[in-house]
Amino acid sequence: MPDAFLAGRPSYVDFFRYLAERGEYSADLEAELSRTIEDTRREMRFERTRPDGRVIEVRRNPVPGGGFVLIYSDITERKRAEEAIRGARDAAETALRDLQTAQASLLHAQKMAALGQLTAGIAHEIKNPLNFVNNFAGLSVELLGELRAAAAPAISALDDDRRAEIDETIEMLTGNLAKITEHGRRADGIVKSMLAHSRGTSGDRQLADINALVDESLNLAYHGARAQDQNFNITLERDFDATIAPIELVPQDITRVFLNLFGNGFYAANKRRQKMADAPFKPTLRVTTRERGGAIEIAVRDNGVGIAPEHREKLFQPFFTTKPTGEGTGLGLSISYDIVTQEHSGTIAVDSRVGEYTEFTIRLPRAGTGARKDR
Amino acid sequence: MSVSILVIDDESDVAELFRQRFRRETRQGTYVLHFALSAEEGLDKLAGGIRPQLIVILSDINMPGMDGLALLREIKRTRPDLPVMMVTAYGDDERRRRASEYGAASFITKPVDFDVLKAQLRQLSASPA
Numbered sequence: 001m002p003d004a005f006l007a008g009r010p011s012y013v014d015f016f017r018y019l020a021e022r023g024e025y026s027a028d029l030e031a032e033l034s035r036t037i038e039d040t041r042r043e044m045r046f047e048r049t050r051p052d053g054r055v056i057e058v059r060r061n062p063v064p065g066g067g068f069v070l071i072y073s074d075i076t077e078r079k080r081a082e083e084a085i086r087g088a089r090d091a092a093e094t095a096l097r098d099l100q101t102a103q104a105s106l107l108h109a110q111k112m113a114a115l116g117q118l119t120a121g122i123a124h125e126i127k128n129p130l131n132f133v134n135n136f137a138g139l140s141v142e143l144l145g146e147l148r149a150a151a152a153p154a155i156s157a158l159d160d161d162r163r164a165e166i167d168e169t170i171e172m173l174t175g176n177l178a179k180i181t182e183h184g185r186r187a188d189g190i191v192k193s194m195l196a197h198s199r200g201t202s203g204d205r206q207l208a209d210i211n212a213l214v215d216e217s218l219n220l221a222y223h224g225a226r227a228q229d230q231n232f233n234i235t236l237e238r239d240f241d242a243t244i245a246p247i248e249l250v251p252q253d254i255t256r257v258f259l260n261l262f263g264n265g266f267y268a269a270n271k272r273r274q275k276m277a278d279a280p281f282k283p284t285l286r287v288t289t290r291e292r293g294g295a296i297e298i299a300v301r302d303n304g305v306g307i308a309p310e311h312r313e314k315l316f317q318p319f320f321t322t323k324p325t326g327e328g329t330g331l332g333l334s335i336s337y338d339i340v341t342q343e344h345s346g347t348i349a350v351d352s353r354v355g356e357y358t359e360f361t362i363r364l365p366r367a368g369t370g371a372r373k374d375r
Numbered sequence: 376m377s378v379s380i381l382v383i384d385d386e387s388d389v390a391e392l393f394r395q396r397f398r399r400e401t402r403q404g405t406y407v408l409h410f411a412l413s414a415e416e417g418l419d420k421l422a423g424g425i426r427p428q429l430i431v432i433l434s435d436i437n438m439p440g441m442d443g444l445a446l447l448r449e450i451k452r453t454r455p456d457l458p459v460m461m462v463t464a465y466g467d468d469e470r471r472r473r474a475s476e477y478g479a480a481s482f483i484t485k486p487v488d489f490d491v492l493k494a495q496l497r498q499l500s501a502s503p504a
Contacts, residue, residue: 127464131486132388139395 047075055079109341112316116338119318119331123194130191134184141177144170186326193331194318205367207246208254210296214240214287217258224259225266234266237286244291248367253339260332261300261360262287267323268304268358275305295346295365306354315350340364377427378500381409383417383446384435384462396489406496414441418449429457430499431480436463436470444473451478458499462487 005018044060059071148170155166218236225232262285269283288299307315314320316337321330340346344364352358382393390410400406409425411417417434418441432450436443447459458480463470466484474482481495 124464128386128485131464132392135392135486136395139392143395 112334112337113342115318116334116342119194119334123191126187127191127195130184130187134181134188137177137180137184141174141181144174144177190329190331193329193335205248205250207248208251209246210244210249210298211240211242211289213251213255214238214258214289214298217255218262218287220255221259221262221266225263232266232270234269234283234285237284239286239288241288241290244289244296247296247364249344249364250339253343254364257336257339257362258298258300260336264332265300265302265304265358268306269302270304272303272305272355292363295363298362298364299359300362301357301359303357306356306358307350307352308354312350312352316348377404377407379407379409379425379427379429380496381411381417381420381425381429381432382434383411383414383432383438383443385412385438386435387412389435400493405500414438414443414446414449417446421450421454431496432457432459433462433483434459436461436474437465444470444477447474447477447479460495 010018042060043062045057047055047057049055054074054076057073057075059073060068061071062068155163158166215238218238222234222236225234265285266283269285273281273283282303284303286299286301288297288301290297290299311320311322316333317330318334319330320334321328337348340348340362346362346364348363349361350358351361382390384390390408393408393410394401397406397408401408407427409420409429411420414434417432421429421432434443434446441449443461443463447461450457450459455478459478460481460483461470461474461479462483462485464485466482471482480499483492
């Protein structure tokens with residue numbers, strides 16, 4: 001403050017105006033002034049930003065016996081440092097959130113991989129005893145046939161009642177063994193699916209045309225479903241991106257993923273048709289392929305019954321199924337998950353609305369561009 | 376003339392299964408079956424001499440103690456001309472590769488297809504080692 005001004009012993013109001021002219025205060029000068037001089041015994045502290053951008057802290061300390069001291073400090077640097085700290089903290093918090101999200105998805109992937117290994121491990125353990133069951137059941141059918149042939153003369157010599165009794169017993173035994181064989185074969189099929197979890201990355205990678213692969217799988221799934229159920233029908237829509245260049249993948253495994261997804265879509269769409277009985281409804285499955293630069297995307301959308309929100313979390317877990325016993329093993333999606341995420345470093349996402357649609361979206365990075373999950 | 380087959384598997388029911396599956400052949404005197412519950416026991420039997428002439432060894436891979444692949448190497452060292460077939464529930468590429476590297480005559484995955492196995496044995500007994 002210039003000495004000349006101070007030498008004139010200015011009143012506080014003059015002093016205030018001088019500062020205001022210098023641009024210390026905001027627009028409403030009078031209001032601020034009256035507030036400031038209202039109670040000079042009170043300690044005050046405020047900050048203001050001058051037009052030149054410097055930040056000034058003004059502290060008013062009352063002194064004993066009346067009056068006060070005003071202390072002006074330039075705190076521009078402190079403010080800037082505080083701002084920088086705040087920015088750094090925000091960045092750190094964002095990074096932490098990202099890290100937590102990544103950790104959650106990593107944990108999920110690890111959990112799924114562990115479940116897959118466990119599944120394959122259990123399958124190995126079950127396979128051996130199951131082989132014995134199937135083998136001895138098959139053998140017993142043969143042995144029973146031999147017994148019947150060897151005992152035929154003796155049996156024919158018996159009276160009618162006794163012969164009927166023995167014939168019935170042998171028939172029931174044969175029937176039971178046939179059932180053991182049948183269910184053993186069913187269990188063997190499940191064990192084989194479970195073992196698919198352990199194959200890891202043994203498949204051969206080759207350059208493949210994804211549209212051709214999708215098309216081939218669609219035909220396979222469609223005719224498979226028709227063969228199982230004469231009444232089955234569905235409209236297939238293909239929305240293929242013709243610009244997609246060949247991509248390196250394990251064709252038989254990706255085909256397996258497609259067959260699972262298409263089969264599920266067929267099932268859901270037809271379940272909705274059955275529910276709607278008479279109402280006009282056209283079961284439809286649409287497959288879309290897109291080039292996404294460094295990755296390709298395949299979306300499989302059906303207009304079926306949809307997936308209940310409470311089922312969505314368990315969708316990729318081994319043995320989770322909503323199908324009736326005997327119709328689904330609950331392994332299709334868990335194996336698909338393994339194939340897409342572990343073997344191909346891709347992602348698989350699901351979007352669904354109950355009673356309207358379900359859409360699975362698979363994203364496969366091109367080799368060398370995707371972040372590898374394995375270390 | 377009868378020939379012998381030695382089956383090595385730590386699961387004793389495997390012996391029962393082979394006995395029943397080969398009941399006609401043993402009754403007719405085509406084959407004489409011998410069993411061992413470990414690789415060590417198998418080597419002992421081999422050292423003791425097996426009669427009639429042994430034409431093949433069928434061995435499991437996963438066994439406590441010496442495993443089937445180690446047994447295979449040992450047999451190939453002492454009896455290089457004796458065919459050894461590996462039988463396992465684990466049909467992975469790595470085991471398959473090592474079995475063939477060590478000189479296994481064939482690699483059979485469980486459950487054993489006995490029709491295929493018998494066809495292979497007929498070929499062996501037609502040209503005994």
